[in-house]
Amino acid sequence: MPGTAEFDLVFRARRVVGPRGTAPAAVAVRDERIAAVEAFDAPLPAARTVELADDEVLLPGLVDTHVHVNDPGRSEWEGFGTATRAAAAGGITTLVDMPLNSLPPTTDTPALAVKQDAARDQVHIDVGFWGGAIRGNLAELRGLHEAGVFGFKCFLLHSGVDEFPPLDAAELDAALREVARYDALMIVHAEDSEAIEHAPTAHGEDYRDFLGSRPRGAENLAIAHVLEAARRTGARVHILHLSSSDALPMIASARADGVRVTVETCPHYLSFTAEEIPDGATQFKCCPPIREAANRELLWRGLADGTIDCVVSDHSPCTPELKRLDIGDFGVAWGGVSSLQLGLPAVWTQARLRGYELADVVRWMADRPAALAGLRHKGRIEVGADADLCVFAPDEAFVVDVADLHHxxxxxxxxxxxxxxxxxxxxxxGAPIVGPEVTDPVARGALLSRTQTR
Structure with missing residues (x-):
């Protein structure tokens, strides 16, 4: 009919971060997906047009593949409603939930169904799920894979919760051989249990004592073991939350030899340094730990040269009581950093100081995490992708107040x-979930499956 709008929505921005860099553009949306990316002033008839201010940049929605929601079972630590609201406020439009810290852990298909039921009708963004590979559940992995998990997480040492036991060397090999049969991804918390058992025990308020209890050598040894196991079995592996820069050369070497390995690091490893952590500040405790300033700069170099693929939050919250802020004892406090809402500004703050562009940050925090999980329609501003978008003001400064966070x-x-x-x-x-017009957020997110990612 004459006068009928061709598109549901058009964004016009002087700066749009797309696959080929940053440029002025008009981005048109139809039926929840990006239908056209044209010149800024291209005539694109739409039911609604959103014009960005001169200080704003249009980014693809971020993808965070490492989030501990803890729901059900430990929802007092975090829940799907609060986690996904925090994610949306941070420009994240897709997350993949970790299989542990919830009860039951996602280690068989009935547990996956329980997790999905807990998330359904609560999520403000799109959410997928990792499965767990633990001692004794080898026969469950195929069923979880067919049920749509995006891959499997395992630990090589105690996970922090007894219901998610680690794999020893033989069990890791067996699990890798199993998932290699259907080319599933194994994501690994790589710290060596024996090395940590022989390290000094963490105790008290001094962060240096805690750092000594989780030495780089334990991380390096475990990563070397994972790389060799992947070489033997042909499985795809992913190294979680890399904190030791010592491991970068062996990762690069293994990749050059054809080992199928990807690597992530986290905003806290790129932002903080061990030298600046005050006594008793257990909100900084995570495993593996935040290391020294020189180590941080080498992690940035690993991002720049592509050895590290992506940056994801490892949002691992708990109640304030479990952080033991009352006594500041690193030995007894829960280990995990809460940062889901802050990843984009945290990484951008450090990246710009080192001469990186927003396009680099988008590659690390949207495009590559989406590729890691096989989310073909996420993390990019291009025709056919989901219309998941973030309006970002890169020069606006603020001071973090935990009272303003949604987790x-x-x-x-x-x-x-x-x-x-x-x-x-x-x-x-194509629907607003954060912004001045969103006064009563609606949980409009979808549950994603590897077999049907929209």
Missing amino acids: RNPVSPYHGRALSGAVRQTWLR
Whole structure:
């Protein structure tokens, strides 16, 4: 009919971060997907047009493949509603939930169904699930894979919760041979249990004692073992939350030899340094730990040269009581950093200081995590992708106040830290979920499956 709008929505921005860099563009949306990316002033008739301010940049929605939601079972630590609201406020439009810290852990198909039931009708963004590979559940992995998990997580040492036991060397080999049969991905918490058992015990308020209890050698040894196991079995492996820069050369060497390995690091390893962590500040405790300033700079170099593929949060929250802020004892406090809402400004703040562009940050935090999980329609502004978009003001500065964060418990090492870059709007499949017009957020997210990712 004459006068009928061709598109549901058009964004016009002087800066749009697309696969070929940053440029002015008009981005048109139809039926929840990007239908056209044209010149800024191209005539694109739409039911609605959103014009970004001169200080705003249009980014693809971020993809965070490492989030501990803890729901059901430990929802007082975090829940799907609070986690996904925090993610949306941080420009994240897709997350993949970890299989542990919830009860039951996602180690068989009935547990996956329980997790999906807990998430359904609560999620403000799109959510997928990892399965777990633990001692004794080898026969469950095929069923979880066919049920749509995006891969399997395992530990090589105690996970922190008894219901998610680690794999020893023989069990890891067996699990890798199993998942290689259907080319599933194994994601690994790589710290060597024996090395840590022989390290000094963490205790007290001094962060240096805690750092000594999780030495680089334990991480390096475990990563070397994972790389050799992947070489033997032909399986795809992913190294979680890399904190030791010592491991970068062997990862690069293994990849050059054809080992199918990818690697992530986290905003806290790129932002903080061991030297600056005050006594008793257990909100900084995570495993593996935040290391020294020189190590941080080598992690940035690993990102720049591509040895490290992506940056994801490892959001691992708990109640304030479990962080033991009352006594500041690193030996007894729960290990995990809460940062889901802050990853984009945290990484951008550090990246710009080192001369990187927003296009680099988008590659690390949207495009590559989407590729890791096989999310073909996520993490990019291009025709055919989901219309998941973030309106970002890169020059707007703010000071973090935990009272303003949406995750369940007001604990974060970023409290009081000045950051650059504010998320002003987030759109999920063409619908606003964060922004001035969203006064009563609706849980419009979808549950994703590897077999049907939309």
